[in-house]
Amino acid sequence: MNRPIRNIAIACLVLFVALMLNVNYVQFVQADSLNAKNGNKRVINEEFSRDRGTILVDGKPVAESVKSKDEYKFQRRYPESNLYAPLTGYFSYVFGRGGIENSQNRVLSGSDNRLFVNRVVELVSNKQPKGGSVELTIDPLAQKTAADGLEALGKGTKGAVAAIDPKTGAVLAMVSQPSYDPNKLASHDFAAVQKSWNDLTADKDQPMVNRTTQQTLPPGSTFKLVTAAAALENGVVDNIDDKVKAGSTLRFPGYGYTLPNENGSNCGGDEITFERALNVSCNVAFGGLALKIGQDKLAAQAAKFGFGTDPLEGLSMNPSRFTSADAKLEPPQLGQSGIGQFEVAATPLQMAMVAAGIANDGNVMKPYVVDTVRAPNLRVLDKSRPERLSEAVSSSNARKLQDMMISTVQVGTATSAQIPGVEVGAKTGTAQSTADRPPYAWFVSYAKDGDDEVAVAVLVESSDTARNEIAGGRLAGPIAKSVMEAVLGK
Amino acid sequence: MTTPAWVPRKRRGAEFFLTVLAVFIGIFAYAAVGLGVEGTIPADTYKLGFALILVAVATHLIVRRVAPYADPVLLPLVIALNGLGLAMIYRLDLGRQQINPDRAAFANSQLVWTAVGIIAFAAILILIRDHRRLQTLTYTFGAAAIGLLILPLLPGIGRTINGARIWVSFAGFSFQPGEMAKVCLAIFFAGYLVVKRDALALAGRRVLGIDLPRGRDLGPILGCWLISVGILVLQRDLGSSLLFFGLFVVMLYVATERPGWIVVGGLLFGLGAYFGYAAFSHVRVRFDAWLDPFGDPDRNGQIINGLFGLAHGGVLGQGLGQGSPQLTPYSFSDFIAASMGEELGLTGLMAILLIYGLIAERGLRIALTCRDAFGKLLAAGLAFSFALQVFVVIGGVTRLIPLTGLTTPFMAQGGSSVVMNWAIIGLLLRISDQTRRPAPEISTFDSNDETQVVKLS
Numbered sequence: 001m002n003r004p005i006r007n008i009a010i011a012c013l014v015l016f017v018a019l020m021l022n023v024n025y026v027q028f029v030q031a032d033s034l035n036a037k038n039g040n041k042r043v044i045n046e047e048f049s050r051d052r053g054t055i056l057v058d059g060k061p062v063a064e065s066v067k068s069k070d071e072y073k074f075q076r077r078y079p080e081s082n083l084y085a086p087l088t089g090y091f092s093y094v095f096g097r098g099g100i101e102n103s104q105n106r107v108l109s110g111s112d113n114r115l116f117v118n119r120v121v122e123l124v125s126n127k128q129p130k131g132g133s134v135e136l137t138i139d140p141l142a143q144k145t146a147a148d149g150l151e152a153l154g155k156g157t158k159g160a161v162a163a164i165d166p167k168t169g170a171v172l173a174m175v176s177q178p179s180y181d182p183n184k185l186a187s188h189d190f191a192a193v194q195k196s197w198n199d200l201t202a203d204k205d206q207p208m209v210n211r212t213t214q215q216t217l218p219p220g221s222t223f224k225l226v227t228a229a230a231a232l233e234n235g236v237v238d239n240i241d242d243k244v245k246a247g248s249t250l251r252f253p254g255y256g257y258t259l260p261n262e263n264g265s266n267c268g269g270d271e272i273t274f275e276r277a278l279n280v281s282c283n284v285a286f287g288g289l290a291l292k293i294g295q296d297k298l299a300a301q302a303a304k305f306g307f308g309t310d311p312l313e314g315l316s317m318n319p320s321r322f323t324s325a326d327a328k329l330e331p332p333q334l335g336q337s338g339i340g341q342f343e344v345a346a347t348p349l350q351m352a353m354v355a356a357g358i359a360n361d362g363n364v365m366k367p368y369v370v371d372t373v374r375a376p377n378l379r380v381l382d383k384s385r386p387e388r389l390s391e392a393v394s395s396s397n398a399r400k401l402q403d404m405m406i407s408t409v410q411v412g413t414a415t416s417a418q419i420p421g422v423e424v425g426a427k428t429g430t431a432q433s434t435a436d437r438p439p440y441a442w443f444v445s446y447a448k449d450g451d452d453e454v455a456v457a458v459l460v461e462s463s464d465t466a467r468n469e470i471a472g473g474r475l476a477g478p479i480a481k482s483v484m485e486a487v488l489g490k
Numbered sequence: 491m492t493t494p495a496w497v498p499r500k501r502r503g504a505e506f507f508l509t510v511l512a513v514f515i516g517i518f519a520y521a522a523v524g525l526g527v528e529g530t531i532p533a534d535t536y537k538l539g540f541a542l543i544l545v546a547v548a549t550h551l552i553v554r555r556v557a558p559y560a561d562p563v564l565l566p567l568v569i570a571l572n573g574l575g576l577a578m579i580y581r582l583d584l585g586r587q588q589i590n591p592d593r594a595a596f597a598n599s600q601l602v603w604t605a606v607g608i609i610a611f612a613a614i615l616i617l618i619r620d621h622r623r624l625q626t627l628t629y630t631f632g633a634a635a636i637g638l639l640i641l642p643l644l645p646g647i648g649r650t651i652n653g654a655r656i657w658v659s660f661a662g663f664s665f666q667p668g669e670m671a672k673v674c675l676a677i678f679f680a681g682y683l684v685v686k687r688d689a690l691a692l693a694g695r696r697v698l699g700i701d702l703p704r705g706r707d708l709g710p711i712l713g714c715w716l717i718s719v720g721i722l723v724l725q726r727d728l729g730s731s732l733l734f735f736g737l738f739v740v741m742l743y744v745a746t747e748r749p750g751w752i753v754v755g756g757l758l759f760g761l762g763a764y765f766g767y768a769a770f771s772h773v774r775v776r777f778d779a780w781l782d783p784f785g786d787p788d789r790n791g792q793i794i795n796g797l798f799g800l801a802h803g804g805v806l807g808q809g810l811g812q813g814s815p816q817l818t819p820y821s822f823s824d825f826i827a828a829s830m831g832e833e834l835g836l837t838g839l840m841a842i843l844l845i846y847g848l849i850a851e852r853g854l855r856i857a858l859t860c861r862d863a864f865g866k867l868l869a870a871g872l873a874f875s876f877a878l879q880v881f882v883v884i885g886g887v888t889r890l891i892p893l894t895g896l897t898t899p900f901m902a903q904g905g906s907s908v909v910m911n912w913a914i915i916g917l918l919l920r921i922s923d924q925t926r927r928p929a930p931e932i933s934t935f936d937s938n939d940e941t942q943v944v945k946l947s
Contacts, residue, residue, distance in 0.1 A: 002858055004744040005870050009854040012877040016847035019881060020840055022890040026800045027836040034801035037794075039787065042802040042814045042832075071588070 048093050049073045053108040053131030053376070055088050055100055057138045063088045063101065065131075068188065076186035082179035083147055086210040087136060087315070087369060090182040094193050098208070100134060100369070103314050107132040107373050107381070114381045130376040137170035137371045137384070139163075142454075145486040146175040149479030150460070158461035159476075160211035162349040163483050166356035166446060166453045168386035169365030171312075171349070172487055173456075176211040178203075213317040216345035217459065220431025221281045221472070222444040223340025225354050227290055228278055228404065230301035232397040236292045240275040240400050250284040250335055257332040259287045259339075262430070278404045279412030281428060283339050290338020295329045298322065298338065304392040305354045305364055311389050312349065313368035320346035340431060348457040351444045354392075356455035358405065359425070359446035362398035364389045405446070414445065416477030419490060423448040426480065428472030438462050443476030447484040454487040456480045498926040501562040502554050508566035513539075513546045516573020519810060523581040526811020526833075542573065549608055556615045557923035564852050564922075567845050568900055568915050572604055572908070574842070575901030577810065578822070578829055585816030596822055596903045603905035607912030614916030621920050625864045628681025632710075635674035638667035639721045654895060655725045665906035668730045669897070672875060673910055673917070676737060680867035682711055683745035687863070691746040711742075726772060729882055729894035735759060737875045744857075744870050780892035792819045796828035796887050800839075807835025823902045824895060827884045843884070846899070850877035856922040865921045872914050 026034075035043050049072040055063035062084040068075035076091045078084065089099015097105055106112040110119065110131040122129045146161035153159070163173035184196040200208050209215055231237040237244065246267035250259040260283065261267055267282035277285035290298055302308070302322040310317045323329060323343045336342040349367060357364035366387040373382040393401065405425025408414045414426035429442030446455040458476035484490075517539040524532035532538075546569060553560055580597035587593050618624065624631070641658045642648040649657035649664060657664050683690070686707050694703040715738045719731055739755030766773040775789070783790040783797070795818040802813060815821045815829035822829070831839040853873025860866045879896050886893035897907035 001744050001747065001863065001866050001870075004747050004749075005854055005857050005866065007749075008740055008744065008870060008874055009851060009858075012847070012850045012854065012874065015877055015881040016843060016850070018890060019843050019884055019888070022885070022888050023800070023831065023836060023839050023843070026797060026888050027803060027831060027839070028805060030797075031801040031804050034797055037784070037798070040798050040802075041817055042798055045814055046802075 044093065044096075045072075047105075047109045047111075050109055051130045052076060052091070053110070054133040055104075055108070056133055056135045057084065057143070058140045059135075060140070062136070063091070063182075070188055072188055075188065076183075078182045078186070081181040081183055083143060083175075084138075085179045085182050086174055086176040086212065087138065088182060090185040092185040092193060092197075093188070094190055095185060095197055099210070099315060100136070103316075104134045104370065104373070107134060110376070112381075115375055118375055118377070132376055132381060133374045133378075134370055135372040135374070137165075137172065137369055138174065139172040139487055142173040142483050142486040143175060146173045146458075146479060146483045147177065149458075149482055150175060150177045153460065153475065156462070158205060158211070160215070160348045160459045160461075161456065161479060161483060162212040162347075162352040163454055163456045163487060164349070164352050164356050164365075164367055166360040166455045167365065169356070169367045169389075170371065170384075170386070171367055171369045172454060173483055174210070174212050174349070174369070176209070178205050178207040180207040210315070211459065211461075212348045213312060213315060214347070216318055216320050216347050216350075217440055217461070218342075218344055218431040219340040219346040219351055220429035220440065220442050221283075221340060222351055222354075222427050222429035222442045222457075223344055223346070224278060224281065224286045224338070225358065225401065225405070225427050225444065226302050226305060227286050227293070227298065227338045228274070229305075229358070229393045229397065229401060230293045230298050231274070231289045232400060233301060233393055234293055234297050236289060237274050240273065240404055242274050243271045244274050244277050244285045245288050246270060246272045246277060246282050246285045248284065250287040252331045252335065255330070255332050259283055259332070259335050275404045275407055278427065279408045281413050286338050287335035290334050291331055293338075295323070295334055295337075298334075301392070302344075304390050305357055306350055306389060307346070311353075311366050313366060313384065314370040317349060318347060320350040340429060348459045350457075351442065351459075352455050352457035353389075355405075355425075355427075355444045355446045355457065357392040358398050358401045359448065359453055359455055360398075361395040362391050362393040364392045409445070413473045414443070414477060416473050417443070417445050417481040417484070419447060419481060419485060419488075421449075422484075422488060422490065424481075424484065426477070428477065430472050441472045441475040443472045443480045445477075445480045445484065447488060449488045449490070452488050454484050456483050458483075498559060498928070500558050502550075502558060505553070505562035505565060506550055508563065509546050509550055509569060512566040512570035512573065513542050515570045516542055516577060519574055519577035520580065522810040523577050523584070524811070526809055527581065527584045528811075545605070545608060549612065552612045552615060553919065556619070557919050559926040559928075560919040560923040561852055561856060561926075564849060564915055564919060567849050567852075568912070571842070571845055571900040574830070575826065575898075575903075576600055576604065578815075578826060578833070578901065579903050581811055581833070582816055582822040582829060584811070585814070586822075589816060599905070600903050600908070603908045604912075606905070607909040610909050611912040611916040614913055615920055618917075618920055621865055621868065621917065621924060622862060624677050624868070625681045625684065628678055628685075631674040631681070632678035635671045635678055636717055636721075638671040638674065639717075641667045642725060643721065654727045656727045656730070663905075666897075666904070667906070668727065669906045669910040672730075672733065672737070673872070673914060675734060676741070676868060676871040676875060679711070679738065679741045680864055680871055683741060683867055684864045686711075687745040690742075691748060711738075726770075727895065728766070728773065728776070729879075729886075729896035732759075732882060732894060733875060733879055733896065735762075736878045737871055740874045741867055741871045745867055776892045776894065780889060783889065792825065793887075793889060793893055795819070796825050797889060799825075799828045799832035800888065803832035803835045803839075805836045807831070807833050807838055809833060823897065823904055824883070825887055826898050826902045827887045830901070831888075842901075843880075846877075846880045846884075850874070850880070853918050856918055856925060860921055860925045862924075865924060869918060869921045872918060876911075876914065 052065040054061045062080050063078050065074040066077055089101040091097050091101045108131045110129045142163055150157055150159045159177050161175040164171050180200050187193050247270045248266040267280055299322045307320045307322050310319050333342050337344050366389045368384045402425050409417050409424045409426045413428045417424050417426045424447045426445030431440045441460040443458040458480045460475045521531045521535050579600050583595040583597050642655050647658050647660050649659045651657050656666050656668055689707045690703040743751045779790040783793045799815055810833050813832040815832045818825050850873050857866050857869035883896040883898050885891040897904050899911045
């Protein structure tokens, strides 16, 4: 009977070798992908009880982990709560992560590959692993000023402010209102977290939506900057002194529709200069230009400024659009699109990129919010480098556009943004949506003071201010001005 | 000229040394659990340690006294596994009660069952001085096996837990008779096959290259197998069904030395698996969970959690008391291998598998060296069923094969399992002692040159 017993012994050996190979496969080969699976509570627990890295703005924490006495050992805190919530996002046991907490999670949690050596050292010295820190590009004064400006319009004001450095693309301010308190989601009292989450998601004002990057709305007259750029780039207009057709209405032969100006004005004549058309935000003139440029070239110009893409580094951004996909515009629709209506929809950050591209002599820089990533020992792991997204317009055309924006501030609709001794260019917008909703007030501007530059886009969706008073220049202009002053140190 | 007969060394000193090591593995694991969960070494560590040492020394002394030639490696291996299992069950008690303080603690009862198991082990060694005496009770064990398997089906005492009717609850105790039935069946098969092996192998007809035995030789054994498997299908216990079938086929193969039985067994198994898949929804559920556990994360939560635990443990493990094995349902019984993998890592789980492998191979080695056919068959059957059981349960937990419910020997929480596994080790040691003991000195008529008969040609 010995031969069968030997064979059985070999069979048993095969069984055990199979078991051993399999546990090697699961615990070594598959481990990373299993750890990354959704709903893996072990990994969530571990990250939640780790000394997570800090998110810094100008050296001060806007998200930090402090020791707590419960089983999770650390509590995530947001000292500036609502002000930086659109950037930091949240870090919740129950609901996961959002914002920078999510996009920079590997660094903050310490699991980034660049922190591997740290992890080994911590393992050997039996210390709790620590996460790296993330320094944002935000200018704290500009951020605060922008938020104060929106708040000054009264409670219930919905709006957003995005400011970027035209030369680098660094985001200097990113304010969205109403905002929320991420501390309430990071709490270890999970029942309270659940309730806060329910309240926030049920709120029709959507406080957890970052309005600077995630909400696209008709940009209205501020889009005339894109139309103007397309007109210059495509030779429809050569100089800012060239005459363009104006008048009180734009007719579309064969269609019953006519495009009027705001308040029924005639823009100052049947023919006015290109510059004046922008100064007074003449719908008839820009509608007519859009028809001359054509849908394809206007769409291409918008794309050069970043429409249709998500160029933002470090946070997610909804692409802005010129038309919905594959739409073939009829002339009245094209005319409306030329003044930022119909299907045109943009995020405030996208409109800031338009102003920044013009201010930076036509070069649109890739926007980013993370400046420096550091290891727990403060060694720099990564520092963002400015990167050009595209050349939206030639530098000579950019200068023409700058001149037109400057004169709009000096004599046009945007006088509210004047800063003594500083070169300021701007464009207002008042976009219509439906009759029962108040229009959106837009203000897109840039300022240069020596080497310092800033581009700002302000959106005010609604406020307690009466409907007839709403106009980009009056509501949003002063906010843009104060943010530019804050950045330039005026 | 006489050649001195080869006398196997007893190796009891080696066994003692290994036993001490094994005991310390258990004690250190217990202390590490305290450090990991609560930050301090449990206050009763020295008490537990003292008790463990006492039990180990007592066990060792019993073996030294009644089975001095027994295999020296099995006992330390088993003590190491049992100690690790106890520490892990205690650790999971703490972890599970952190989630919900009302959850039952199992460590103490497991400790008591371990003691009962060691008593059973000692009793077998002391009472059964020669394993061949079991052969006289062949049919008694066969009947006992069937009786034990029927028990859970009886109204009143049978209990259905997690869909399988394999429990008997009696006077406050509940146990799984299947474990005991396995040992009884192994004894029955061994006893029966020893008598019939020649008839099975030689008498009969050859069909398709396989020698089929006569019906009257095969009848009783096939009937016994059919009854046991039938009962298991009724009880919905896939794991035991597979285990018993494997035991039956392998013992038949060893007894007859006909590899054809393995082929027949394999075909029968494939057929059974196919019909099981087609006929029973719970078999389908297990099978689908094996192929694609993440296809239905809610239903397959246990296997997914087990895999998450293993992955979280990684190569070196989280350390005892520092992982989250309590998140997995039945982390203390069916999934204790995953709990070990999470806290002791790949390294620890490989060591545990190695220990299991060594136990199985030592058992087969006993079978190989055993001098009597009954002992050979019994040892081979017990060792193989042990290996198969480990393969089925740990393979299921680690998603090598579909998950079926079987206990992890010596580690999983569960009284009947611990006691019967200790009994198996007792039987193996008994056979091994018989095997390695030098043959009793036959009354040698002292060969004397003067009186030697010389054949004259």
